[in-house]
Amino acid sequence: MAAAGSDDGIVSQFLALKRETDADVLAMQCGDFYEFFGDDAELVEEELDLTVSQKSAGDRSYPMAGVPLADLTPYLTALVERGYRVAVADQRETDGGFRREISRVATPGTLLETTDADAQYLAAIVRDGSGESEYDRTRNRERGHTSGESGNDEGNGTADEEGTYGLAFADVTTGRFHATTVEGGAAARTELHRFSPAEILGGPNASESLLEDAASRIETTLTDYEPEAFAPGRARHRLAEQFGERAGASAGLEDAARRAAGAILAYVEDTGAGVLASMTRLGAYEEDVSLDATTQRNLELAETMQGGREGSLLGTIDHTRTSGGGRLLRERLTRPLRDVDELETRQESVAALCEAALAREELREILGEAYDLERLASRSVSGTVGPRDLLRVRETLALFPALDAAAIDSQLAASPVAAVLDEPDRAAIADLEGELDAALAADPPRVARGVRKSREAPPRYHPPPGRSEQNGRLLHPGRQLRDRKDP
């Protein structure tokens, strides 16, 4: 619901937009600034040290704080990293005026402007609730309490965590998307620990104790999301829309996994991150080698028991030169394989690179020039790239011929390293690079002039389907636990 644009109603516009969203904070564009009013201004004053002034509207005066348009990102990131969900309302020119509307809600799991090179997963979890009523749940919980002392038959956590769980994980910054189905709470915990999501959408029947336990072990924000988004029919429809009619089935996804995957897609669209299109492939996966949450911690794979990266296995062996490489190494460490063919191919690459010291150093030097293509891809889809980002894409794509040269003129020619370079669509890469090269100046401005915020189809805020006026909230109020520093 866009408020009509005249200058004097700014505060009332702000308040109207604030009512429209369930986000914790609203940043509204006013000309060259994003402004916060009222309680929100006081909140950002406290959290971000912004200076607050007074703005009078009607017969009263409101606290007001603002940041320049181009500087929103660091403030937004800081707020979201502290666990706040921040709505951003942009100003768009219309015939003879302005409209302001919420274009997106930045949440810990959908933040595009992350400063962290690590993967940033958004998780959804649902438990198959066929036939299980609220009554059963309560009963199970009671049984869990009374029999907890004498153990239970499953041994997979407490009794109220039994059942089939559907889990989906999406990294909006890179477009990675995985879904799976597991049995029992312990297995669900293991997956949550493996992906360490920044935000978890709890669906119907997802055990509360399980979510809270997960939140106490990983830095995450729990969000209660509307149960309808997890409904099997709707979720299937969403999956088909995103990945094609047969995607769910051909990826071998079971129902529970589809429900979780569908809910993630809905949430990403609701929050208006605009990156749906970057999720091009649905990765169904099954755990090949089990590595439970306890073991991941005990072996100090990605962090030590004390929580630091230094002294962990990853911290010791990670000599990668790119963010994508660092993410991949972590992913591999937490997801070992039994497939000997694949393992031997990987070993071949390592062996060849061990032998060819010169080529190795050359390759690594070239990789040091690369930008994060996976992230740039997501941002280009979301419409948040600037000219310099396009330049980075071009520069990185231009590295391929150099990598080829380093790989082919050496002992690496016959190794899988050379094959890996040939796997992406090289013709498309060359075309894109050529096109960018022809179009871009060597030193383009940071922000394209006259482009910002005036495009016809920016990422839009979609109100969730079927919500009523009285109950018009994007996210369900209430439970949202933060395992972060208290604000």
Next chain:
Amino acid sequence: MKTLKNSRRYTTEDLDERERELLRLEERRAELESEAFEELCGTVAAAAEVLQDAGRALARIDVAGALAVHAVRQDWTRPAFGEGGIDIEAGRHPVVEGTTEFVPNDTRLFEERSLLLVTGPNMSGKSTYMRQTALIVLLAQIGSFVPARAADIEPVDGIFTRVGALDELAQGRSTFMVEMSELSNILHSATEDSLVVLDEVGRGTATYDGISIAWAATEYLHNRIKARTLFATHYHELTELVDRLGRAANVHIAAEERDGEVTFLHAIQEGAADRSYGVHVAELAGVPDPVVSRSNDVLSNLREEKAIEARGGEPDGSGSESGSQQVVFDLGTGGFERGEPAGGGSGDGVGERAGEKSTEAATEPTAEGIDPTERAVLEELRDADLEGTAPIDLLGEIRSWKERLEES
């Protein structure tokens, strides 16, 4: 004509026209530029999948290069994937090897030798040894080289560990409850093809409970699951159990004793440690001499009267309970019971509750009068069918014994 503060600007019709023209062109230029930029963004966005693939390819090469750098730097080796279990020659701990001088160790786990009982006091390096084995297997199964002279690894279907958990303590959960639920998960989930690492299972509770659980878990892992297992314990009594199990072996951390001085060599050797050196550690830690020397006396007394029965020497055998049984740990020594705080929950989770330490109370043997509850519990314990009972049920029984003992 325009008049400014201290200047005048003259203009003509023609100049005005030119200026307007320029502004128009500038605007047009910006529009075109913006259109072109939009189009370019669209092209790039449409190629998102190509960019993702390209980024992924760079990441894969980067990872391979990084692993190669580390392999060369630390002299790691390429493991083979055979079918004969785990055979690591001169393995090192991938993290610790970089920080201290490291004594390499072998690990051999295969079908006929599926369980290794690792003995030696805590500071001798048991935990490091077991973690190193798990990490080497893991590194092999991500396609990396491994810190060893040679390694032949049959890929496992899971790695399960149960080691001391500081973080749990910090959260105020009962360590013993956590320990047991983790043990329970392992016993339910592990298979013949899994690698199981258990460090000091049972230490979170009173000695008898602890040793009973460790004992039963060892038998279950060996007889039923047949997983490749590394089991570290300070319960020396278990070494004799292992001698009677078909596919199990004892290994220990070598120590060198010279003139009463003991040095831990951090090297793993076959066989059980001839002693646990727990008393020696106490001495190192500065426990007063009279206590140390008395501990040694008590220890040797205790060694002579041990008793518990070992089961499962013949894993799938007749099930006869009469074979190869020997009493190791005389549970009848009541003095023991009183010396040890009966409740595991006494908050004494610090350090090893080594048998040797707890025996100081045994200096006043009070073998007369065993209370009837204790006797009943002991009988039930003797009659317990370890083979035929699920571990979780056993746990329940143990818990109820414990409760009864605490009440008595």
